[in-house]
Amino acid sequence: MSYQKRSAWRKRFTPINILIVFFTIFFVVYFVFPFYWQLTTSLRTPANLTAIPPQLFPNPLYFTRYIHIFAETAFPLNVRNSLITSSATTITCLAFSVLSSYSIARLKVPGHRAILIGVLVVSMLPAVAIVGPLYLSFRRLSLINTLPGLIIAYTAFFLPFTMWFLTSFFKTIPPDLEEAATIDGCTPLQALFRIIIPLSAPAVFTIAMLVFIFSWNEFLFAFTFTTSDSIRTYPVGLIMFRGLWNVPWGDLSAASTVVTVPIVIIVLAAQRYVIQGLTAGAVKG
Amino acid sequence: MKIRTGGLTKHQLGYILIAPSLLLIAFVSLYPFLTTIWYSFHSMRLNLPNAAQPFVGFKNYSLLIGSERFLNSIGLTFLFASTFVAIQLVFGLFIALVLNLNFVGRAFVRASILIPWAMALVITALLWQWMYNAVFGVVNAMLLQTGIIKTPIDWLGASASSAYFAVMIVDVWRNTPFMAIIILAGLQSIPTELYEAATIDGAGRVQCFFAITLPQLKHAILVALLFRSIDAFRAFDILYVLTQGGPGTSTEIGSLFAYRMLFQFLDFGRGSAATVMLALFTTILSIAYIRTIRVED
Numbered sequence: 178m179s180y181q182k183r184s185a186w187r188k189r190f191t192p193i194n195i196l197i198v199f200f201t202i203f204f205v206v207y208f209v210f211p212f213y214w215q216l217t218t219s220l221r222t223p224a225n226l227t228a229i230p231p232q233l234f235p236n237p238l239y240f241t242r243y244i245h246i247f248a249e250t251a252f253p254l255n256v257r258n259s260l261i262t263s264s265a266t267t268i269t270c271l272a273f274s275v276l277s278s279y280s281i282a283r284l285k286v287p288g289h290r291a292i293l294i295g296v297l298v299v300s301m302l303p304a305v306a307i308v309g310p311l312y313l314s315f316r317r318l319s320l321i322n323t324l325p326g327l328i329i330a331y332t333a334f335f336l337p338f339t340m341w342f343l344t345s346f347f348k349t350i351p352p353d354l355e356e357a358a359t360i361d362g363c364t365p366l367q368a369l370f371r372i373i374i375p376l377s378a379p380a381v382f383t384i385a386m387l388v389f390i391f392s393w394n395e396f397l398f399a400f401t402f403t404t405s406d407s408i409r410t411y412p413v414g415l416i417m418f419r420g421l422w423n424v425p426w427g428d429l430s431a432a433s434t435v436v437t438v439p440i441v442i443i444v445l446a447a448q449r450y451v452i453q454g455l456t457a458g459a460v461k462g
Numbered sequence: 463m464k465i466r467t468g469g470l471t472k473h474q475l476g477y478i479l480i481a482p483s484l485l486l487i488a489f490v491s492l493y494p495f496l497t498t499i500w501y502s503f504h505s506m507r508l509n510l511p512n513a514a515q516p517f518v519g520f521k522n523y524s525l526l527i528g529s530e531r532f533l534n535s536i537g538l539t540f541l542f543a544s545t546f547v548a549i550q551l552v553f554g555l556f557i558a559l560v561l562n563l564n565f566v567g568r569a570f571v572r573a574s575i576l577i578p579w580a581m582a583l584v585i586t587a588l589l590w591q592w593m594y595n596a597v598f599g600v601v602n603a604m605l606l607q608t609g610i611i612k613t614p615i616d617w618l619g620a621s622a623s624s625a626y627f628a629v630m631i632v633d634v635w636r637n638t639p640f641m642a643i644i645i646l647a648g649l650q651s652i653p654t655e656l657y658e659a660a661t662i663d664g665a666g667r668v669q670c671f672f673a674i675t676l677p678q679l680k681h682a683i684l685v686a687l688l689f690r691s692i693d694a695f696r697a698f699d700i701l702y703v704l705t706q707g708g709p710g711t712s713t714e715i716g717s718l719f720a721y722r723m724l725f726q727f728l729d730f731g732r733g734s735a736a737t738v739m740l741a742l743f744t745t746i747l748s749i750a751y752i753r754t755i756r757v758e759d
Contacts, residue, residue: 200556201560201571204553204557204571204574204575204638205570205574207635208574208575208577208578208635208639209574209577211578211586211589211590211593211635212581214589214592214593214600215585215589218592226598227597227598228598229597229598229603230603230606230607231600231603273482273486274483276479276480276482276483277479277480277482277484279479280476280479280480281476281480284472284473284476285476286473286476286480287473289476292480292484294752296484296487297748297752298748298749298752299487299491299495300487300491301692301696301744301745301747301748301751302491302495302696302741302744303695303698303717303720303737303740303741303744304696304698304717305696305698305717305720305721305724305737305740306495306498306720306734306737306738306740306741307490307491307494307495307498308494308721309494309498309501309725309730309733309737310493310494310497310498310501311490311494313497314493314494329486329490330490332486332490333486333487333489333490333491334490334491336483336486336487337487340483365472365475366475390580393582394581394583394584396582396583396584396699396702396703397698397699397702401725412582412583412584412585415584415585415588416703424592426592426595426598429588429592430589433581433588433589436582436585437580437581437582437585440580440581441577441580443580444576444577444579444580445573445576448573448576451576452643452646452647455640455643455644456643456644456647459640459644459685459686459689
């Protein structure tokens with residue numbers, strides 16, 4: 178080895194670099210291992226589930242739980258409810274926030290800045306400060322234990338986020354295009370639908386995905402507002418799985434895997450958008 | 463220039479477009495919150511449906527402030543928020559710095575930090591509860607096999623300190639990725655010329671970090687800290703599922719205490735007063751947050 182090569186080699190393997198690699202591996206294992214454990218727990222035979230110490234790689238693999246949770250529990254019903262709720266929330270949230278963000282960013286209604294700030298402050302209130310009276314309101318309106326009740330609540334909760342995100346995105350679109358269209362006789366609404374929305378496709382996609390994930394994972398309101406299996410979403414359904422003495426960890430991990438894997442795939446496939454969405458949501462507001 | 467809006471002025475149209483969103487937020491968030499404030503000044507026992515609900519002034523508040531359990535829950539909220547967020551900041555900063563380097567496997571590291579974030583909080587809590595299981599849990603198995611502990615520990619039930627430690631590991635697992643993502647965005651917006659100039663002047667890596675990186679990151683870090691702190695004050699799901707506030711009340715943070723007052727004891731007066739005090743803290747933090755992100759016109 179020449180002297181130069183050796184010094185380059187030494188430069189790469191300084192103690193500090195070795196430490197960095199060590200900690201990076203540690204964090205990757207820390208973040209990924211629980212997900213791996215969930216997946217493999219669901220695939221352990223009943224005997225292996227209670228083996229001490231547990232096997233790191235379960236052998237043989239056991240798929241019966243996946244059949245069991247779909248055939249004999251309320252889980253498929255709960256997943257259906259989650260799908261309906263999350264999809265409807267995403268659509269209504271997008272529809273409402275496209276209109277209101279356009280109103281703020283382009284039509285600049287008087288007080289738009291105060292509106293934006295007020296909406297954000299309200300959205301940061303703790304959920305427990307809202308859930309009590311909302312429960313009583315919903316009871317009066319017969320919205321307790323209904324999917325529309327959940328959809329209304331979720332739409333309102335995630336609207337501030339989508340309004341902020343879309344407003345700041347709309348502001349980045351150069352106004353020249355709309356001005357030209359307006360001169361050609363376009364109304365503001367036509368300009369919104371023909372120019373702004375098509376140009377905002379990436380932003381709309383980002384918030385659609387994030388709102389879907391937020392409502393897919395919501396627990397507190399679903400837990401408080403739903404009382405029967407036919408209406409419960411899956412996070413509440415999973416809590417109901419948990420008996421008083423005997424927790425079916427195998428079934429729970431199978432059900433958890435079923436509802437988590439699609440989201441993990443979406444998030445990894447669209448990670449650029451997820452990261453942009455989270456960053457813009459927090460930093461630019 | 464004249465804009466055709468079907469007889470409406472631009473601002474009238476603007477109000478029509480924004481009305482549905484504002485009405486919905488008013489109905490689902492603002493009105494219930496104002497009602498909560500109203501309830502907090504009344505005696506409201508929903509388990510006694512026929513009882514009168516008289517105005518009681520600040521009695522609910524003074525009862526709470528005199529209650530050891532409530533003070534404990536607020537103290538825990540502050541303890542959890544400050545210590546967990548501080549650890550997340552250090553870890554998040556490290557991960558962001560690593561992700562800002564060019565190396566083989568960077569995409570893999572970036573993907574791995576998104577996994578905790580993709581899981582529902584309920585699932586996170588159930589999964590860790592299983593991993594912490596005193597008899598069959600993988601956490602004990604690992605610690606026993608490496609000789610770190612001699613006998614299995616019931617992490618979530620043994621003592622206040624073991625539960626605190628266990629909850630911390632879950633919360634850090636879940637929320638460090640968010641911190642890392644925000645700080646990474648801050649790192650990527652630092653102009654590279656700053657480093658080039660410093661390197662020409664003979665600054666080393668450590669000097670660059672303290673003279674350029676940290677000062678330039680101040681804003682991103684502040685935003686991330688405030689955002690995470692607000693979230694920590696609102697936290698509910700993980701603890702509600704993982705420990706139910708136990709053992710005893712040793713992990714019963716403010717939101718758990720308030721939820722129990724409301725829906726377990728059905729004392730809407732005192733429960734509402736507790737949530738109003740929590741909301742006070744989050745509102746102070748969110749005003750600081752909004753001032754930090756500087757809303758432009």
